[in-house]
Amino acid sequence: MAYSKKSVVWNLLICAALFGCIALFYSVDPSDAVWMPKCVMKQLTGWDCPACGFQRSLHAFLHGEFGEALRYNYFFIVSMPFLAALAIGRWCLRGTARLRWAKYVEHRYVVYAYIAMFFLWWWVRNL
Amino acid sequence: MEEYYYIMPDNKRGGPVLPERFAEKGITADTLVWKQGLDDWTPAGKIEELKSYVLPSVDSAENKYEQTLSSKTNRPNTMYFNGHVLPKPDNNMLGAVLSTVCCCLPLGIVAIIKASKVNTLYYSGQYEEAVLMADSARKWSIWALVAGVVCSIINTMLQLFLTGSMAASEMSSIYGI
Ligand SMILES: [Zn+2]
Numbered sequence: 001m002a003y004s005k006k007s008v009v010w011n012l013l014i015c016a017a018l019f020g021c022i023a024l025f026y027s028v029d030p031s032d033a034v035w036m037p038k039c040v041m042k043q044l045t046g047w048d049c050p051a052c053g054f055q056r057s058l059h060a061f062l063h064g065e066f067g068e069a070l071r072y073n074y075f076f077i078v079s080m081p082f083l084a085a086l087a088i089g090r091w092c093l094r095g096t097a098r099l100r101w102a103k104y105v106e107h108r109y110v111v112y113a114y115i116a117m118f119f120l121w122w123w124v125r126n127l
Numbered sequence: 128m129e130e131y132y133y134i135m136p137d138n139k140r141g142g143p144v145l146p147e148r149f150a151e152k153g154i155t156a157d158t159l160v161w162k163q164g165l166d167d168w169t170p171a172g173k174i175e176e177l178k179s180y181v182l183p184s185v186d187s188a189e190n191k192y193e194q195t196l197s198s199k200t201n202r203p204n205t206m207y208f209n210g211h212v213l214p215k216p217d218n219n220m221l222g223a224v225l226s227t228v229c230c231c232l233p234l235g236i237v238a239i240i241k242a243s244k245v246n247t248l249y250y251s252g253q254y255e256e257a258v259l260m261a262d263s264a265r266k267w268s269i270w271a272l273v274a275g276v277v278c279s280i281i282n283t284m285l286q287l288f289l290t291g292s293m294a295a296s297e298m299s300s301i302y303g304i
Contacts, residue, residue, distance in 0.1 A: 005130075006143070034287060037279035039230040043286070051230040051275070079228050086221040099215060102246070106220050111243045115236055118227060 146180040216261035218245035222268040231275030238267035
């Protein structure tokens with residue numbers, strides 16, 4: 001299979017960004033860093049958005065504190081495995097294996113379930 | 128094979144792209160393409176080495192697509208055009224889902240729904256629609272990521288500027304992160 005120069009550059013950039021993010025969230029505790037991005041929605045309305053706490057979760061997760069990671073954002077347990085499964089399909093599989101994997105991971109019931117849980121979690125966490 | 132540049136009917140230029148990815152870009156026999164060494168922009172269907180890679184021109188688009196039946200072969204149904212495999216357009220589902228964990232709100236959800244529709248369209252034989260939907264899905268997930276990440280960063284900078292130096296613990300308990 002031939003790769004165009006553009007896609008090689010893109011993949012390298014994505015890899016660099018990925019490792020940059022991991023390094024950043026490993027070394028910086030978002031709770032202590034005033035300059036880490038803060039949610040607009042939370043500030044304007046006072047409600048937690050479904051993603052609020054994800055940065056702290058990621059920090060805890062990278063340090064092996066899984067319970068702590070969950071406590072900051074329970075949706076972490078849904079979104080992380082889903083993201084991991086999609087990443088495997090995108091970067092580790094090719095051809096038929098990739099299509100077959102996507103048929104399960106991106107099945108419309110899986111997608112609908114994710115969306116439903118997203119809104120459910122948004123509602124529940126603000127009760 | 129060398130990479131080509133192309134001009135779409137709406138005058139949008141693209142490339143360079145390998146002929147293997149022509150179908151994904153929606154390049155038909157009528158699309159003008161060019162590469163180093165060619166005198167002029169030429170319809171892709173007129174270039175011998177590209178004939179098996181281009182989609183049929185718009186008015187002859189009917190009846191040339193075939194699909195394998197997934198129920199019989201128990202494999203993902205792949206679309207073919209004149210015996211040549213048309214790859215499923217990249218729906219960028221990963222980017223769409225990633226944007227939903229970045230405080231982007233429902234923008235990312237739109238991207239996910241569109242990404243899912245790419246699969247539905249592809250597997251129901253609507254290839255051009257799937258390509259267009261993939262384009263739209265990609266745009267939505269990029270905008271969702273920008274809306275989530277960039278707005279959060281700008282918001283934080285603004286708050287730091289307005290409040291001076293607020294204690295870290297106080298700041299993070301007020302604004303979700
Ligand atoms: Zn948020």
